[in-house]
Amino acid sequence: MISLLSAAAASAASPPAYLQFLPLVAMAVIFYFLILRPQMKRQKEHQQRLSGLQKGDQVVTAGGIVAKIVRLDDHYVDLELAPGVRVKAVRSTLGDVVPQGSAAAND
Structure with missing residues (x-):
């Protein structure tokens, strides 16, 4: 019985390594579009206003x-x-x- 369980566990394939990093990449993309990109846009507009004084x-x-x-x-x-x-x-x-x-x- 134990040998049967260990054989079943050995036959189960582990997921590819890139799937483990997929949530981190998704969080980085969300962080960029929700926080960094709008902040850079506001900073650029502020610099344009200051240069046009x-x-x-x-x-x-x-x-x-x-x-x-x-x-x-x-x-x-x-x-x-x-x-x-x-x-x-x-x-x-x-x-x-x-x-x-x-x-x-x-x-």
């Missing part, structure tokens, strides 16, 4: 401050928060450009 644009900083660009540099921007109130900010911390017709731009 001009003097006079209304921007929102990462801290939520709405200001007008007074001067641009490769790494820094001078922002005017109110008439006569200027601050210097790192260009990469600018979050978004405020459309000219919005309520925040009119304040």
